[in-house]
Amino acid sequence: MDSTNTTEISIKVDQVPDNVAAPESRILVVMTGGTICMRRSPDGFVPARGFLESSLAPRPSFNDGSKPDDLQIIVDGVETSYHSLRTPISTYEKHVRYVVYEFAELLDSSSINANGWAQIAEVVYQNYRAFDAFVVLHGTDSLAYTCSALSFMLQNLGKPVILTGSQAPMLELQNDATDNLLGSLIIAGHFMIPEVCLFFNHKLYRGNRATKISASEFAAFASPNFPPLATISSLKIHVSWELIYRPTHIKAFNIQTNRATSDVACLRIFPGIKPEMIDAVLKLDGLKGLVLETFGSGNAPGGADGALVKVLADAVKRGIVIVNITQCLTGTVTPLYEPAMHLKRAGVIPGADMTSEAALAKMSYLLALPGMTTEKVINQMSVSLRGELTEQTATAFAHPRDVLPTHLANLTQLGYSISKGDHEEVERLLKSDLSWLLNESDYSGNTPLHIAATGPNVDILRLLLQQGASVHIRNKSGRTPLFLAANAGLTEHVTLLKQSGAHLHSGEMATAKSHARKHLDLWRAAGA
Ligand code: ASP
Numbered sequence: 396m397d398s399t400n401t402t403e404i405s406i407k408v409d410q411v412p413d414n415v416a417a418p419e420s421r422i423l424v425v426m427t428g429g430t431i432c433m434r435r436s437p438d439g440f441v442p443a444r445g446f447l448e449s450s451l452a453p454r455p456s457f458n459d460g461s462k463p464d465d466l467q468i469i470v471d472g473v474e475t476s477y478h479s480l481r482t483p484i485s486t487y488e489k490h491v492r493y494v495v496y497e498f499a500e501l502l503d504s505s506s507i508n509a510n511g512w513a514q515i516a517e518v519v520y521q522n523y524r525a526f527d528a529f530v531v532l533h534g535t536d537s538l539a540y541t542c543s544a545l546s547f548m549l550q551n552l553g554k555p556v557i558l559t560g561s562q563a564p565m566l567e568l569q570n571d572a573t574d575n576l577l578g579s580l581i582i583a584g585h586f587m588i589p590e591v592c593l594f595f596n597h598k599l600y601r602g603n604r605a606t607k608i609s610a611s612e613f614a615a616f617a618s619p620n621f622p623p624l625a626t627i628s629s630l631k632i633h634v635s636w637e638l639i640y641r642p643t644h645i646k647a648f649n650i651q652t653n654r655a656t657s658d659v660a661c662l663r664i665f666p667g668i669k670p671e672m673i674d675a676v677l678k679l680d681g682l683k684g685l686v687l688e689t690f691g692s693g694n695a696p697g698g699a700d701g702a703l704v705k706v707l708a709d710a711v712k713r714g715i716v717i718v719n720i721t722q723c724l725t726g727t728v729t730p731l732y733e734p735a736m737h738l739k740r741a742g743v744i745p746g747a748d749m750t751s752e753a754a755l756a757k758m759s760y761l762l763a764l765p766g767m768t769t770e771k772v773i774n775q776m777s778v779s780l781r782g783e784l785t786e787q788t789a790t791a792f793a794h795p796r797d798v799l800p801t802h803l804a805n806l807t808q809l810g811y812s813i814s815k816g817d818h819e820e821v822e823r824l825l826k827s828d829l830s831w832l833l834n835e836s837d838y839s840g841n842t843p844l845h846i847a848a849t850g851p852n853v854d855i856l857r858l859l860l861q862q863g864a865s866v867h868i869r870n871k872s873g874r875t876p877l878f879l880a881a882n883a884g885l886t887e888h889v890t891l892l893k894q895s896g897a898h899l900h901s902g903e904m905a906t907a908k909s910h911a912r913k914h915l916d917l918w919r920a921a922g923a
Pocket residue numbers: 428429430431502503504505533534535536537560561562
């Protein structure tokens with residue numbers, strides 16, 4: 396079956412596709428606090444409740460006046476109705492429909508800790524199926540830490556999670572909150588970027604690569620060692636698809652929340668630092684890991700008679716994990732100079748080009764993972780788990796700027812090989828570093844995974860999933876690959892997609908139920 400046939404099937408079967416008339420993406424906005432929601436008070440700016448009504452409903456760019464129905468949000472297993480709003484239609488001809496869930500206690504982000512991160516992860520987890528994407532509103536002070544922590548806690552993430560905040564409150568006349576929130580909603584609602592991202596000042600960053608660089612400028616964040624994933628200009632949104640990280644395991648989305656930030660610490664080296672100071676930190680009760688911020692490419696003073704290196708080596712022998720991160724904004728830790736080599740020999744792990752925020756978050760995540768040994772933690776610290784570091788051995792590959800014609804030709808070739816069931820050819824095409832094409836779609840909105848979902852070779856479907864193809868992208872008829880597979884009566888395909896975290900979109904449910912008279916068990920397995 397070729398890609399054209401696949402489209403015909405989905406249109407023939409659904410005479411009136413559910414989402415064609417008014418396509419909309421559904422987004423859950425989680426408000427944790429921060430400047431974005433603050434108002435003036437006699438005591439200065441304080442977080443204020445009722446963000447949807449006070450700040451969004453009165454603004455035409457956030458509210459098209461259509462008064463859509465309420466949406467349900469699940470918190471602690473309890474479902475509650477919330478008012479929803481809808482943006483006017485975008486240049487991509489979609490509306491973004493959203494609800495705002497506010498934390499019971501709105502925080503200044505300088506007070507957030509692992510409990511707050513677990514709360515955000517839980518809300519995303521419990522509402523994962525009902526929404527296409529998530530936007531988290533958060534203070535800027537610890538935003539980069541939260542982004543890093545969530546990037547590890549949300550495992551096999553298949554949908555966008557975008558965090559943002561602002562330097563000035565939304566209710567102030569001159570603010571950056573309007574642009575930051577609208578940009579986050581538009582990107583989350585239109586582009587399948589299955590990462591924890593940070594959006595600020597027209598740029599979308601990988602969350603675990605970002606760091607706060609200004610206390611007052613609107614350009615408050617940077618991602619010094621990794622280019623932005625997307626940028627918004629007056630003309631368009633440019634997404635660098637070749638940079639997007641995609642989960643590559645046949646596993647459904649899950650969360651890991653049992654972490655303790657008190658197990659790890661961060662220490663900045665300075666000229667003249669005494670070995671005893673470092674030793675005192677390393678002997679703190681219950682400490683399991685330390686991020687050591689060193690000079691340049693990873694250098695630290697040795698101390699008289701190598702005393703400082705000895706303190707570190709002794710701690711490593713006691714089972715404490717120590718990671719070497721540079722104090723510089725750009726560049727990477729390498730044992731280029733003698734002092735860095737001494738640290739490496741003492742068992743300190745070179746942290747490559749990770750930010751301190753990412754190193755700290757990754758360490759506490761790994762240390763809390765069930766079944767982890769110190770050896771495994773050490774090993775994983777220098778491996779990229781969510782794109783947080785550049786692996787030293789990886790070859791850098793850049794796509795030529797002007798890729799459009801080749802890119803379309805490759806997509807078509809891939810589509811044909813999938814529909815013919817030619818596993819070898821699909822493998823060959825993907826090997827030539829074209830896997831970033833997997834989330835691209837043809838004229839009918841079908842991605843390679845849509846074609847494979849009804850294709851003759853289930854191994855090709857598996858291969859695409861292992862290369863990071865998204866199970867959540869819908870074609871122009873609003874159909875997911877899972878829907879197409881169930882519709883085509885393909886049990887193995889449905890099972891595999893389900894194992895990878897696929898679920899029917901809420902907009903497909905009604906049609907799925909009406910089709911379920913035929914292949915009842917299969918539609919049940921698909922979740923109808
Ligand atoms: N102190 C505030 C916070 O991080 C600053 C901000 O939101 O920008 O919550």
